[in-house]
Amino acid sequence: MASLKALKNRIASVKSTQKITKAMKTVAAAKLRRAQQSAEAARPYAERMAAVMASLASKVAIGPESPKLLAGTGKQDTHLIVLCTSDRGLAGGFNTNIVRAARRAADGLIADGKTVYFYLVGRKGRAVIQRLYPRQIIHQYDTSAIRQPGFADAQAIARDVTDRYMTDGIDVVHLFYAEFRSALVQEPVGRQIIPVPPVETGKTAGASAAVEYEPDEEEILAELLPRAIAVHIYRALLENQAGFFGAQMTAMDNATRNAGDMINRLTIQYNRTRQAAITTELVEIISGAEAL
Amino acid sequence: MADLQFELVTPERLVRSEAVFMVVVPGTEGDFGVLAGHAPFMSTLRNGEIAVYRSGFGDTPERIPVEGGFAEVNERGLTVLAERAETAA
Numbered sequence: 248m249a250s251l252k253a254l255k256n257r258i259a260s261v262k263s264t265q266k267i268t269k270a271m272k273t274v275a276a277a278k279l280r281r282a283q284q285s286a287e288a289a290r291p292y293a294e295r296m297a298a299v300m301a302s303l304a305s306k307v308a309i310g311p312e313s314p315k316l317l318a319g320t321g322k323q324d325t326h327l328i329v330l331c332t333s334d335r336g337l338a339g340g341f342n343t344n345i346v347r348a349a350r351r352a353a354d355g356l357i358a359d360g361k362t363v364y365f366y367l368v369g370r371k372g373r374a375v376i377q378r379l380y381p382r383q384i385i386h387q388y389d390t391s392a393i394r395q396p397g398f399a400d401a402q403a404i405a406r407d408v409t410d411r412y413m414t415d416g417i418d419v420v421h422l423f424y425a426e427f428r429s430a431l432v433q434e435p436v437g438r439q440i441i442p443v444p445p446v447e448t449g450k451t452a453g454a455s456a457a458v459e460y461e462p463d464e465e466e467i468l469a470e471l472l473p474r475a476i477a478v479h480i481y482r483a484l485l486e487n488q489a490g491f492f493g494a495q496m497t498a499m500d501n502a503t504r505n506a507g508d509m510i511n512r513l514t515i516q517y518n519r520t521r522q523a524a525i526t527t528e529l530v531e532i533i534s535g536a537e538a539l
Numbered sequence: 540m541a542d543l544q545f546e547l548v549t550p551e552r553l554v555r556s557e558a559v560f561m562v563v564v565p566g567t568e569g570d571f572g573v574l575a576g577h578a579p580f581m582s583t584l585r586n587g588e589i590a591v592y593r594s595g596f597g598d599t600p601e602r603i604p605v606e607g608g609f610a611e612v613n614e615r616g617l618t619v620l621a622e623r624a625e626t627a628a
Binding site: 285288289291292293295296299303397398401402458459460461462466467470471474477478481 | 546548549550551552553566567568578579580581582583608609611613618620622
């Protein structure tokens, strides 16, 4: 049986761990609120952008002269997976889930005989991808210095990815991140961002009948496409950020509760041991006194 | 005269959403003013200033510097999507 001293130390150590997890939970909750707000603030822009893209796409026919970002390279052989993870851990299965979704997609593509490359955003996906697909990481975008992702960061990533698409013989670009549903649920999603997938031309497109364009449709579209990609990436960064804090909050809440359970268990053990020691001592004294 | 519904949106937030009299937008091929009931129109922006006239031509316009983006006029009003917009407020 563990000595009293050892038990006491153990309890103290678990208690300080609990203090840390509790603090992390509180911090994550506060940051979650902020991240959620900025994710919500970004929504109107994305919505309007999508609406404009839809109305433009219905006007411009995809032909050989269409921008490469829209029409694609005509091949489907080389795929680039942009994998957005967080920089920190201690968030339960958050990063694991994103990486798993990306891996599933990558394995499917490889099984079809395609070439797959990875473009990592954030630090946490690296270890697994490095181990499973060595030499297939073409770049890692460092986000460790970014505290609150801004549109400029998304644009930098978008520009880098687009450049590689234009010059490095990549045919399709996918984006993987976790969509924020609630603090408890983050769903990893993957979607194609280049070539820009055809927008559903539903109800929004029909209404704008005779729109005048300045400069013409093609030029506006050419200017819009890189921006639309940046918007996708920006959204991914924000959703990831919110999702990460949500996952961290949940994970730390669980950790705090587990630490509490452990402290209870250890305390009971400590008390029992102490009482046993006292009883033994008493028995010794009494039997000693009786012997006299 | 009916007011023009004006919206200025950046990726980070919705900067403005209000009814105004007229907005002058710096388009790539020249500035253009938008009043209520403008025909559907779309243009890219050059870096410059948006001038918002709240109640009439005689107003001192509020000037909002914007960078990159585009403007869309449809039956609901004017929407400016800018990459950056600096406002005093």
